[in-house]
Amino acid sequence: MTTVLDPAATSVGASLTTFTAALSRPRGFGDASLRRRRPGDIELLGGIPDDSALPVSELLASAQRVLSDERAGAGAFQYSQSAGLDELRAWIAAREGVAPERVIVTNGGFHGLSLSVLALIERGAPVAVDNPVFPLFLRALELSAGRAVPISVGPHGLDVDELEHHLRGGGRPAAVYTVPDFHNPSQGTLPSEQRVRLVELAERYGFVVLADNPYRELRFRGTDADQRVLSESDRVVHVNTFSKTLGPGLRLGWVVAAPELVEAFVRVRNRQDSHTSTLEQRLVIDLLTHDDTWFDRTLERARALYRERADVLAGALRERLGELVEVEDPEGGFFLWPRITLPGLDPARLAEASAERGATYQRGDFFSSSGRPEFTDRVRLAYGDRDVATLREFVARFGDAVDAVAAGTDR
Amino acid sequence: MTTVLDPAATSVGASLTTFTAALSRPRGFGDASLRRRRPGDIELLGGIPDDSALPVSELLASAQRVLSDERAGAGAFQYSQSAGLDELRAWIAAREGVAPERVIVTNGGFHGLSLSVLALIERGAPVAVDNPVFPLFLRALELSAGRAVPISVGPHGLDVDELEHHLRGGGRPAAVYTVPDFHNPSQGTLPSEQRVRLVELAERYGFVVLADNPYRELRFRGTDADQRVLSESDRVVHVNTFSKTLGPGLRLGWVVAAPELVEAFVRVRNRQDSHTSTLEQRLVIDLLTHDDTWFDRTLERARALYRERADVLAGALRERLGELVEVEDPEGGFFLWPRITLPGLDPARLAEASAERGATYQRGDFFSSSGRPEFTDRVRLAYGDRDVATLREFVARFGDAVDAVAAGTDR
Numbered sequence: 158m159t160t161v162l163d164p165a166a167t168s169v170g171a172s173l174t175t176f177t178a179a180l181s182r183p184r185g186f187g188d189a190s191l192r193r194r195r196p197g198d199i200e201l202l203g204g205i206p207d208d209s210a211l212p213v214s215e216l217l218a219s220a221q222r223v224l225s226d227e228r229a230g231a232g233a234f235q236y237s238q239s240a241g242l243d244e245l246r247a248w249i250a251a252r253e254g255v256a257p258e259r260v261i262v263t264n265g266g267f268h269g270l271s272l273s274v275l276a277l278i279e280r281g282a283p284v285a286v287d288n289p290v291f292p293l294f295l296r297a298l299e300l301s302a303g304r305a306v307p308i309s310v311g312p313h314g315l316d317v318d319e320l321e322h323h324l325r326g327g328g329r330p331a332a333v334y335t336v337p338d339f340h341n342p343s344q345g346t347l348p349s350e351q352r353v354r355l356v357e358l359a360e361r362y363g364f365v366v367l368a369d370n371p372y373r374e375l376r377f378r379g380t381d382a383d384q385r386v387l388s389e390s391d392r393v394v395h396v397n398t399f400s401k402t403l404g405p406g407l408r409l410g411w412v413v414a415a416p417e418l419v420e421a422f423v424r425v426r427n428r429q430d431s432h433t434s435t436l437e438q439r440l441v442i443d444l445l446t447h448d449d450t451w452f453d454r455t456l457e458r459a460r461a462l463y464r465e466r467a468d469v470l471a472g473a474l475r476e477r478l479g480e481l482v483e484v485e486d487p488e489g490g491f492f493l494w495p496r497i498t499l500p501g502l503d504p505a506r507l508a509e510a511s512a513e514r515g516a517t518y519q520r521g522d523f524f525s526s527s528g529r530p531e532f533t534d535r536v537r538l539a540y541g542d543r544d545v546a547t548l549r550e551f552v553a554r555f556g557d558a559v560d561a562v563a564a565g566t567d568r
Numbered sequence: 569m570t571t572v573l574d575p576a577a578t579s580v581g582a583s584l585t586t587f588t589a590a591l592s593r594p595r596g597f598g599d600a601s602l603r604r605r606r607p608g609d610i611e612l613l614g615g616i617p618d619d620s621a622l623p624v625s626e627l628l629a630s631a632q633r634v635l636s637d638e639r640a641g642a643g644a645f646q647y648s649q650s651a652g653l654d655e656l657r658a659w660i661a662a663r664e665g666v667a668p669e670r671v672i673v674t675n676g677g678f679h680g681l682s683l684s685v686l687a688l689i690e691r692g693a694p695v696a697v698d699n700p701v702f703p704l705f706l707r708a709l710e711l712s713a714g715r716a717v718p719i720s721v722g723p724h725g726l727d728v729d730e731l732e733h734h735l736r737g738g739g740r741p742a743a744v745y746t747v748p749d750f751h752n753p754s755q756g757t758l759p760s761e762q763r764v765r766l767v768e769l770a771e772r773y774g775f776v777v778l779a780d781n782p783y784r785e786l787r788f789r790g791t792d793a794d795q796r797v798l799s800e801s802d803r804v805v806h807v808n809t810f811s812k813t814l815g816p817g818l819r820l821g822w823v824v825a826a827p828e829l830v831e832a833f834v835r836v837r838n839r840q841d842s843h844t845s846t847l848e849q850r851l852v853i854d855l856l857t858h859d860d861t862w863f864d865r866t867l868e869r870a871r872a873l874y875r876e877r878a879d880v881l882a883g884a885l886r887e888r889l890g891e892l893v894e895v896e897d898p899e900g901g902f903f904l905w906p907r908i909t910l911p912g913l914d915p916a917r918l919a920e921a922s923a924e925r926g927a928t929y930q931r932g933d934f935f936s937s938s939g940r941p942e943f944t945d946r947v948r949l950a951y952g953d954r955d956v957a958t959l960r961e962f963v964a965r966f967g968d969a970v971d972a973v974a975a976g977t978d979r
Contacts, residue, residue, distance in 0.1 A: 169802045170828045172742065172776050174712070177687045180835040208642035216847075217635035224628035231619035234815025264675070264841035271840050276588045300839050301585070331583070365583050391580045404645025406846030417581045424591040428711050429682050429840065430675035435817030436627075437845055 180299055198515045199551045204341060204371070204401065204491045205542040210459040211404045212444060215451070219443035233439040239423045239431055241411070242438045248445050249411050253388045253395070258416045261423065262433050264408040266371045266398030270297045272412065272422045273332070273394045277365050278303045282331040285320060289524035289532050291341045291369065294334055306330055307527040312485065314340055314347030317354050324362050332365045337387065338373040339490025342524050342537040346488060349383035359392035366393040371401050371410075374456055376489035377464035391415035399441070401491070401541075402456060409433065409441060463491065466540040470548045471495075477556035481563065491541035494521075496534050499563055504533045507558060510567040516554035591710055609926045610962045615752060615782070615812065615902045616953040621870040622815045623855060626862070630854035644850040650834045650842055652822070653849045659856050660822050664799045664806070669827045672834065673844050675819040677782045677809030681708045683823065683833045684743070684805045688776050689714045693742040696731060700935030700943050702752045702780065705745055717741055718938040723896065725751055725758030728765050735773050743776045748798065749784040750901025753935050753948040757899060760794035770803035777804040782812050782821075785867055787900035788875035802826035810852070812902070812952075813867060820844065820852060874902065877951040881959045882906075888967035892974065902952035905932075907945050910974055915944045918969060921978040927965035 194200075224230040240246065241262025250257040263269045278284055278301035286294065288307030295305055306328065309316040315335040323330075333355070337347040347355070359366050368387045387395045391414075398410030412422065426432070445452055471484050474495055484495035497507065504520045511517065521535025540548055561567035605611075635641040651657065652673025661668040674680045689695055689712035697705065699718035706716055717739065720727040726746040734741075744766070748758040758766070770777050779798045798806045802825075809821030823833065837843070856863055882895050885906055895906035908918065915931045922928065932946025951959055972978035 168828070169776065169826050170832075172688050172774070173829075173832050174687060174690050176691075177832050177836060180839065182835075203647070205646065208639065208646070211642050211645040213635050213638045213641040213645070217631055217641075220628055220631040220635070224624050224631070227624045228619065230624040230628075231622050231815075232817075234622040234624070234817045235616065235619070236614070236816045264845075268841035276585060277583050279585050297839050363583070365580065404642075404847075405647045406643075406645045408841055408843065408845045415580050417579070418584075421581075421584050421588050421591075424593075425588060428591070428708050430679035430819055432819065434675075434819045434845055434848055436815075437848055 179302075181296065195515065198512075198517060199543070199547055199554065200517045201538045201540060201543060201548075201551060202517060202519060203539055203542075205539065206401050206404060206459070206491075207462060207542045210455075210462055212455065215444055216440055219440045219447065222447065223439050223443050233436040235435060237432055237435040237438070239426050240419060241433060242435070242442060244442045244446070245438050246411075248442065249413075253413050254385055255388050255413055259388070259413050259419060261412050261414070261419045261426075262438065263398075263410045263412055264430075264433055265400055265405065265410040266369065266396050267293060267297065268408070269394070269396035269398070269410055269412040270294060270334075270367065270369060271300060272425055273365075273367050273396065274298055274300045274303065275425050276418065276421045277367075277394070278331050283329070285323065285328070285330040285333040285364075286526045287315060287335050287340070288526040289342055289521070289535075290334070290526040291336060292523055294369065295526065303331070305526050307525075308333070310335070310340055310343050310345065312343075312345045314345045314351065315355070317351045317358070320355070321358060324358060329362065330364050332367050333359070334367045334369065336369045336372075338370055338382065339375065339487060339492070341372070341490070342492050342519070342521070342535075343494045344485055344487045344490065344492060346379075346382055349386070352383055352386045356386055356390045356392055359390070364392070366390075367396065368393055369396045371396075371398045372490035373397065374402050375460060375463055375491070377460040377467070378486075379488035388413040391418075394418060402452075402459065403441065403444070407437060407441070409437060460489070463489075463541060466543065466545060466548060467493065469545040470538060470540045470552065473549050473552035477552050478559055481559055491539050493538040493540065494535055495538065497536065497559060498534070499559070502534050502562070506567065507536075507562050510558035510561050511555050514554040514558050516551050516558065518555070592707065606926065609923075609928060610954070610958055610965065611928045612949045612951060612954060612959075612962060613928060613930060614950055614953075616950065617812050617815060617870070617902075618873060618953045621866075621873055623866065626855055627851055630851045630858065633858065634850050634854050644847040646846060648843055648846040648849070650837050651830060652844060653846070653853060655853045655857070656849050659853065660824075664824050665796055666799050666824055670799070670824050670830060672823050672825070672830045672837075673849065674809075674821045674823055675841075675844055676811055676816065676821040677780065677807050678704065678708065679819070680805070680807035680809070680821055680823040681705060681745075681778065681780060682711060683836055684776075684778050684807065685709055685711045685714065686836050687829065687832045688778075688805070689742050694740070696734065696739070696741040696744040696775075697937045698726060698746050698751070699937040700753055700932070700946075701745070701937040702747060703934055705780070706937065714742070716937050718936075719744070721746070721751055721754050721756065723754075723756045725756045725762065726766070728762045728769070731766070732769060735769060740773065741775050743778050744770070745778045745780065747780045747783075749781055749793065750786065750898060750903070752783070752901070753903050753930070753932075753946075754905045755896055755898045755901065755903060757790075757793055760797070763794055763797045767797055767801045767803055770801070775803070777801075779804055779806045781807060782809045783901035784808065785813050786871060786874060786902070788871040788878070789897075790899035799824040802829075805829065813863075813870065814852065814855070818848060818852070820848060871900070874900075874952060877954065877956060877959060878904065880956040881949060881951045881963065884960050884963035888963050889970060892970055902950050904949040904951065905946055906949065908947065908970060909945070910970070913945050913973070917978065918947075918973050921972050922966050922969035925965040925969050927962045927969065929966070
């Protein structure tokens, strides 16, 4: 006799792997569907570049050059190498100051993190992570059921002293995840000497540094920290992207890593989607190389745009809230991480009061990697894709919300 | 005291996960780097569409429409939904005759298989697969360390009787993988009544059918089998792609599945690269909808092209090799699967003799899923991207190789 199952007893959902069934649903951060969106709401939610900084007409010109010859253009529609097209790897390598074999093209920075987790984090292994942390990294970490070990991030990025203390105390993370430039969410940049120390620790203790650097090209004041140390060490996977410069919708980024890691990433990639769109790579190669001053000129304009927005937002916050806010002027990137100095502030209450007034942002406590409610007095404000008038209006609404919570008149 | 590791003792390669370190390196099939390529060699290796059938000028026209307005065009550079853009899902859903929520956009057909393996194959679970099989599916199966259980494929696709026998005998595969239309490598198409039986077995025994259907739009003779049964059942993941019609370099495909599986795939996807390029989806939406007769007209031309190539290749083989070859006229797709009737044929010897004469193909034994050397008398010839003169020259060279092996004069 055959065992015949009752089809009603098992829906196809019961076929999901334990891995897939265990993946967390977004809560708060990263879930647009949870938002109550109303016309006129001002959202400072995501690290999104401004439409006006994106190369719409320039990419069309590239398409005209790449596709005007039917025969040559057809190559853009055919299979290509998993590590990326040679010309794109070469351009990236030249900009990073490394050999092309250290570069693999990815579908954006997050994809580089995802490949790194699969390739380098053994199931259930401990991973030291920024605290506060870019929350979507914790989502990627679910691929390996990695255990997040929080390491503090201060005004100058990851606290390397705290990490060293953890290591000396016997901590053996498989990897250390940090955003070195214009930290997300907390603005700071890891100084060059701390980068060198971090790499030395990685070599001594045998871990890998996952350096997630999507904002590095968007420095608009101050002095650049050492990028080379993150691209040249075999112990660092330096994750970058065109998302914040050419546009996140392109899903085009890269990783710089030891050649043997690049080979491993290619093997993983060959079990996913084989390679990034040949067409898109061809278009972007043309965009970057047709006029080799274009990318830097474009970045200059973008930096000026984002600097103005950062300064307007920080200035308006100080002007409106006075001693109720502490805010640092950022040196680059897309985020402010102000502290609201109301004693005993309930972050849910402030976020709700602000949303009721049509001003939404990411709550600081969403960025805790400790599992405890931390950063309850912080808010992350993303100014990349909002013009200065909108930012000023945001502050007016947000200021009213702070006042209302302070006065207890918000409910 | 701290345990300080000797950095020389652990290269970064030692940091690779056991999963990654265990991924197989390509052997034979799918490894271009193993080929000795010489000028003038004729390769009938891959399921690749012809350059002349790809929409180069049409996609440029789409780019002009999508990107000519700076403001509207910028949307193509921004983040979008993980399941794909609504307009593309709607177009696909209409073509499949299903609701849009059953569709998720992927980076090509292989990506759909990869997502299916992650979401539906528990680690180490048995998976019934075509024998002969598309070998790269076995590579995707490594994501879950799935165990392939071979089920014969005959002239009419998967042997559903053999599958049922396996199930009645207690076999409990998590999934059944098959190519229903113009099987890769063996040409056959699963008849409608066998599709219905396959779905009934899936419902009764609680497995998922992974129906990998990249060639289905390329039928150039005969009558289409039922596609709906593969798209409407909650027990089937119907994997499709634009790779063979618009070009594999686009890495653009889709899956039709039960809405709860689509949601699960989105959760996995959100740990990979978030979504397929917005720009590429926008361009293809325009391409498919600007003139709603365009896609079918383009397919008509492509089918005529591939039919001629298939017929020239099959005819030339019969003419040149006579009783030394058995070959069926295909009804669609990109492959011939001829049998060479030399008794005791050594497939490596024939492949080498042919390669020496500048004619390369995929050996039949590369497609065995049983772990045993099967299909040693078969060769897979891919004619999609070779013109008729080239195909005739291939047969002249290959015929000489068969003669030489038959006469023992090849070494």
